[in-house]
Amino acid sequence: MLSRFSGNSQPRWLFPFVVLCLFLLSVLPLGRLALTGLQSLVKGGNHQILLEPSLWLAVWNTLITSLWGTVISVLIGGSFAFLLTLFNVRGRGVLAFLFMLPMMIPPQVTALSWIGMTGPSSTLLKAIGLAPPLGSPQPLYSLGGIALLYGVQNAPLVYLALRASLLSIPRDGVEAARLSGASPRQVLSHIIFPLVMPGLIAGAAISFVSCVGNFGIPAILGIPASIYTLTTLVYSKFASFGASTFGDISILSGLIAVLSILGLLVEERMLRGRDFRVLGLSGPTAAFQLGRLRVPVGILLWIVMAAILFLPLLALVASSLAPAYGVPLTMKTVTFRAYEEIIFRQAITRTAFQNSLLLSSLAALILLCISVPVCYFVVRSGRRVATLVSGLADIPHALPGIVIAVAFILLCAGPLPLVGVTIYGTLWIILLAYCSAFLSVSLRPVVSAFRQLDPSLEEAARLAGAGFIRRMIDILMPLMAPACGASVILVFLIASHELTVSALLWSAGTQTLGVAIYNLDDSGSFNLASALSVLVVVMVIAVMAVLELVADRLPKGVVPWRS
Amino acid sequence: MAQLSLNHLSKSFGAGRPAVNDLSLTIRDGGFLALLGPSGCGKTTVLRMIAGFEQPTGGSIRLGERVLADEKSFIPPEARNMAMVFQSYALWPHMTVAENVGYPLKVRGIGGDARSRKVREALASVRLEDYADRRPAALSGGQRQRVALARCLVTEPDVVLLDEPLANLDRHLRQEMEETFREFHRRSGATMVYVTHDQSEAMALATDVAIMSEGKLLQVGAPEAIYAEPEGRVVGSLIGQGAILSLPIFPSSPRRLDWLSLSHALRPVMQPHPDVRTADVLIRPQDVELAPEGIQAKVETSLYEGERYALRLTLSDGQMLRAFSRLPVRVGELVRVRIGSGWRL
Incomplete structure (x- = not known):
C-alpha cells in the first residue's frame, strides 16, 4: 500500500522486488556459508582442519604476500598518482590510461606473461640471448614473485584512490599556501600530503583485500612450487573432494573473509580523525613544474611502464608465437599454429569462448534489469535504508570471488527447493554467482548517474500525469542510458575473463575463458595458454578503449578508472 | 474549477519542530496566492504537499469537493491535474521544446493534430513558436522558464504551482518574467500558488499574499492590506x-x-x-x-x-x-x- 498512502514515488512492487533480489544474491548465499562454517566447527569433525599446519602456513603465506603486495602497489601506484596528477609530465593522458590496464587484465594472464618474461624457458629472453641456463629455477615461483605480481596487479587501485583525493584538493588552499610563502616542496609536505593521506590509506586497504582474495596469481605461480595461499588451498581441497570437503572449504572461506574484513577494520582505524572535509574550490591543482627533472622523470615513468606492462605483454605475444614452450623464437620459427589451434581445432577453447561471452552478456543484462529498480529504490529512499541496501549489494563484491563460489556451491549442491532441479554443474550456477559477485559493479555507475539527476525532472513527469513505468520509459531511462550502457560494458568486461568464481564452479562443458587459460597452462600447453591470453587482452583493451572514447559523454564517476 | 483549501495541515520530518504546523488556508478559485517567508519557513513543503510529492502528517487538502489528501486517502501527483514550474525548470534534456510541452498531452493519450495544435498555441502564448524543435540546452534561462510555463499551460490544469521560479534569473529578466506570469494568470484563469522569499516579487504578482514563519501561517491578505496593516512583530519586520x-x-x-x-x-x-x-x-x-x-x-x-x-x-x-x-x-x-x-x- 506504499504508493497509495504516501507521497512516495515508488510503486508498491518495488520494495518486495528489491528485498527479493538482495536476499537471493547476498543474504542467502552468505548466510548459508556462515551457517555451514559454524556448524562444521561446532558439530562436525572439521575442527581438525584448524590444527593442520598446512592451513596456518597458507594463512601466513596469504598475509605475507598480501602485505608485501600492498607495499609494492602503494609504491608504484602512489608515485604514478602523484607524478601524473600534480606534475607537468609529458603524455599524462596516455600514461594514465596504460597504467589502468593491469587492473583489467586477468591475474592469471598477468602471471603467465611474467613467466614468459623471466626464467630459463622465456621465449623473449631466448630471442635476445639473455635467458639463464636451463635448469636454473624460475624466480617468480616464490612468495616474492607472488607479492611482486600482486603489487603490479593492484597498483592501479591505489592510483585511483589517491588520484581522487589529489583531484579534490582545493586549489585555493594550495594557492593560499604559496602566497603565505611556502615553497613547492613545503606545500607538498604540509598541505597536499596530509590531505591525501585518507585516499592513500583507502587505496592500500582495497589493494590488501584484493590481494587476499586473488586466485589467478598464486594458482599459476604458487601451486607449481607447492606454495599455497588460502584461495589456492580452497581450490586444492575442492579438487581432492572428500566427505569433509564442504565443511573444510566453508571454514577456509570464512578465514579469507575474516582476513579481508580485518584489512578493512585496520583501514577504518587509520582513517579515524582524518575526515578532512575539503571546502572551497577543488579542481585540477595547478601543476607543479618539474623543471630540469621533467625529461628524466618522463623517461623513468615510461621505463617502469615498460617493465610492468609492455615487456610482460611482449613476452606473452612471443610465447604465443613460438612453436613450443622453450623453443627460441626467430624469424624462421614464428608460427600462428597456437592461434589456429585454439580458435579452430580445440573444442574446449571454443566452448570456453562461447560460455564466457554468453555468461558475461547474460549477467550484464540481468544485472541491469536488477540495478535500475534497486538504484531507484536506493536513491529515492531514506538515508538509512539506502545505506543498508547498498551495503548488502556491495558485500558479495567486496568478498573474494572464491568465497562467493563456495557459498553458491553450498547453496546449490542439492536440488533447488520447489522446482527440484539441480543447477550445480551447469552454467546457471556460474551465472547466479556472477550476478551476486558483480551486482555492485553494475549498480555503482547507475546509482552515481541517478544521483546527479535533478529529482524535479521526475516530479515534473509525475505532475504531467505519468505513472511509474511510463516515467521510467519516457524520462528516466533515456537520461540514464549512457550510465546503463557503461554498467553493461563494465560487467561484461570483468565477467568475461574472470577466473576466481568459475574456478570452483565449472565442470566439463561449462568452462569459462579464465578456466581454459588456467587449464591449458596447468596441462603444459604454455603457448596455447599464451595465445588465448593474448586474445583476451586484445578484447579487454578494445572494450576499455570503447569506454574511454565515450567517457566524456558519461556522467562523472561512471567509468571506474576515470576520476 | 474549484477552490483549493488546506485544513489544519501539518508535516513533520522525524524529530524536531514540524516543518509545517497546523496551517489552514483557502485559495479562492482563480486566485494568485504568493507564499512568502524566509528560507526554511516551510513554504516549499506546503507547495510540495499540494502537488502530492509529500504526504501531510496531519490535516487535509481539498480541491472543491475532492479530497486530495487526508488521514485515509491520498491522490498521487499523477492524478491531481496540477502543473508546476520548478526552480530548476525541470525540462527534459532529451526532448525538444515541443516534446517537452506536449508530454502531458501524450501521457493523457492526446495525439496527432490535437496535440500539435495545443502545443503550438501554448508556445505561441509564451512567444516561443520558432523554438519548437530546439533542445532545452540551446535556450537561455528566460526561454527555458517560458517553456516550463508553456508546459503548465497546455493541459489547462486546475492549479499551477510555482516554486521560486525567478530565483535563477538576473534582475532584468525577472521583471520581464513577472509580466509573463501576470499575463499567464489572466489568460489561463487557473488557481496559482507561488512560493518566494522575495517580498517585492510577491507584492507585484499576487492577488493574495500569505506570510509564513517557522512552519506557521501568520497572515493572509491582499498585498496592500498586508503592507499597510501587518499583524504582529514578525510580519511587521518581514514586510517593508x-x-x-x-x-x-x-x-x-x-x-x-x-x-x-x-x-x-x-x-x-x-x-x-x-x-x-x-x-x-x-x-x-x-x-x-x-x-x-x-x-x-x-x-x-x-x-x-x-x-x-x-x-x-x-x-x-x-x-x-x-x-x-x-x-x-x-x-x-x-x-x-x-x-x-x-x-x-
Missing part, C-alpha cells in the same frame, strides 16, 4: 523596511497612530498614566521626515542610494529608527524628525 519602536500607548487608542499621539508617546513623562501599556509600533521610513518641530535623533549611518539618502537614527532612549532624506546628512549629526504615521502591531 520599517523600524519597530516600543512605545507607551493607551490600549483603547486606534491602531493607526498620527503624529499627535506618537509625539505624546515619544515624550518622556515622569508619571505615566496607569492605563498606558507598552506596545510595538511599526514606523515606515517614508513616514519619517526631517522637520524642526520633531523630536531629536542622532544619525548613526547615512547611505546614498541614488534618489535619496537612507538614514539610521537613534532616539534619545536608544531605540532605532529608519528615515529617508533628500539632502545629505552627516553621521553623528543631531536632527529633528517628525513621524507622520505609525501602525500598532
Whole structure:
C-alpha cells in the first residue's frame, strides 16, 4: 500500500522486488556459508582442519604476500598518482590510461606473461640471448614473485584512490599556501600530503583485500612450487573432494573473509580523525613544474611502464608465437599454429569462448534489469535504508570471488527447493554467482548517474500525469542510458575473463575463458595458454578503449578508472 | 474549477519542530496566492504537499469537493491535474521544446493534430513558436522558464504551482518574467500558488499574499492590506523596511497612530498614566521626515542610494529608527524628525 498512502514515488512492487533480489544474491548465499562454517566447527569433525599446519602456513603465506603486495602497489601506484596528477609530465593522458590496464587484465594472464618474461624457458629472453641456463629455477615461483605480481596487479587501485583525493584538493588552499610563502616542496609536505593521506590509506586497504582474495596469481605461480595461499588451498581441497570437503572449504572461506574484513577494520582505524572535509574550490591543482627533472622523470615513468606492462605483454605475444614452450623464437620459427589451434581445432577453447561471452552478456543484462529498480529504490529512499541496501549489494563484491563460489556451491549442491532441479554443474550456477559477485559493479555507475539527476525532472513527469513505468520509459531511462550502457560494458568486461568464481564452479562443458587459460597452462600447453591470453587482452583493451572514447559523454564517476 | 483549501495541515520530518504546523488556508478559485517567508519557513513543503510529492502528517487538502489528501486517502501527483514550474525548470534534456510541452498531452493519450495544435498555441502564448524543435540546452534561462510555463499551460490544469521560479534569473529578466506570469494568470484563469522569499516579487504578482514563519501561517491578505496593516512583530519586520519602536500607548487608542499621539508617546513623562501599556509600533521610513518641530535623533549611518539618502537614527532612549532624506546628512549629526504615521502591531 506504499504508493497509495504516501507521497512516495515508488510503486508498491518495488520494495518486495528489491528485498527479493538482495536476499537471493547476498543474504542467502552468505548466510548459508556462515551457517555451514559454524556448524562444521561446532558439530562436525572439521575442527581438525584448524590444527593442520598446512592451513596456518597458507594463512601466513596469504598475509605475507598480501602485505608485501600492498607495499609494492602503494609504491608504484602512489608515485604514478602523484607524478601524473600534480606534475607537468609529458603524455599524462596516455600514461594514465596504460597504467589502468593491469587492473583489467586477468591475474592469471598477468602471471603467465611474467613467466614468459623471466626464467630459463622465456621465449623473449631466448630471442635476445639473455635467458639463464636451463635448469636454473624460475624466480617468480616464490612468495616474492607472488607479492611482486600482486603489487603490479593492484597498483592501479591505489592510483585511483589517491588520484581522487589529489583531484579534490582545493586549489585555493594550495594557492593560499604559496602566497603565505611556502615553497613547492613545503606545500607538498604540509598541505597536499596530509590531505591525501585518507585516499592513500583507502587505496592500500582495497589493494590488501584484493590481494587476499586473488586466485589467478598464486594458482599459476604458487601451486607449481607447492606454495599455497588460502584461495589456492580452497581450490586444492575442492579438487581432492572428500566427505569433509564442504565443511573444510566453508571454514577456509570464512578465514579469507575474516582476513579481508580485518584489512578493512585496520583501514577504518587509520582513517579515524582524518575526515578532512575539503571546502572551497577543488579542481585540477595547478601543476607543479618539474623543471630540469621533467625529461628524466618522463623517461623513468615510461621505463617502469615498460617493465610492468609492455615487456610482460611482449613476452606473452612471443610465447604465443613460438612453436613450443622453450623453443627460441626467430624469424624462421614464428608460427600462428597456437592461434589456429585454439580458435579452430580445440573444442574446449571454443566452448570456453562461447560460455564466457554468453555468461558475461547474460549477467550484464540481468544485472541491469536488477540495478535500475534497486538504484531507484536506493536513491529515492531514506538515508538509512539506502545505506543498508547498498551495503548488502556491495558485500558479495567486496568478498573474494572464491568465497562467493563456495557459498553458491553450498547453496546449490542439492536440488533447488520447489522446482527440484539441480543447477550445480551447469552454467546457471556460474551465472547466479556472477550476478551476486558483480551486482555492485553494475549498480555503482547507475546509482552515481541517478544521483546527479535533478529529482524535479521526475516530479515534473509525475505532475504531467505519468505513472511509474511510463516515467521510467519516457524520462528516466533515456537520461540514464549512457550510465546503463557503461554498467553493461563494465560487467561484461570483468565477467568475461574472470577466473576466481568459475574456478570452483565449472565442470566439463561449462568452462569459462579464465578456466581454459588456467587449464591449458596447468596441462603444459604454455603457448596455447599464451595465445588465448593474448586474445583476451586484445578484447579487454578494445572494450576499455570503447569506454574511454565515450567517457566524456558519461556522467562523472561512471567509468571506474576515470576520476 | 474549484477552490483549493488546506485544513489544519501539518508535516513533520522525524524529530524536531514540524516543518509545517497546523496551517489552514483557502485559495479562492482563480486566485494568485504568493507564499512568502524566509528560507526554511516551510513554504516549499506546503507547495510540495499540494502537488502530492509529500504526504501531510496531519490535516487535509481539498480541491472543491475532492479530497486530495487526508488521514485515509491520498491522490498521487499523477492524478491531481496540477502543473508546476520548478526552480530548476525541470525540462527534459532529451526532448525538444515541443516534446517537452506536449508530454502531458501524450501521457493523457492526446495525439496527432490535437496535440500539435495545443502545443503550438501554448508556445505561441509564451512567444516561443520558432523554438519548437530546439533542445532545452540551446535556450537561455528566460526561454527555458517560458517553456516550463508553456508546459503548465497546455493541459489547462486546475492549479499551477510555482516554486521560486525567478530565483535563477538576473534582475532584468525577472521583471520581464513577472509580466509573463501576470499575463499567464489572466489568460489561463487557473488557481496559482507561488512560493518566494522575495517580498517585492510577491507584492507585484499576487492577488493574495500569505506570510509564513517557522512552519506557521501568520497572515493572509491582499498585498496592500498586508503592507499597510501587518499583524504582529514578525510580519511587521518581514514586510517593508520599517523600524519597530516600543512605545507607551493607551490600549483603547486606534491602531493607526498620527503624529499627535506618537509625539505624546515619544515624550518622556515622569508619571505615566496607569492605563498606558507598552506596545510595538511599526514606523515606515517614508513616514519619517526631517522637520524642526520633531523630536531629536542622532544619525548613526547615512547611505546614498541614488534618489535619496537612507538614514539610521537613534532616539534619545536608544531605540532605532529608519528615515529617508533628500539632502545629505552627516553621521553623528543631531536632527529633528517628525513621524507622520505609525501602525500598532
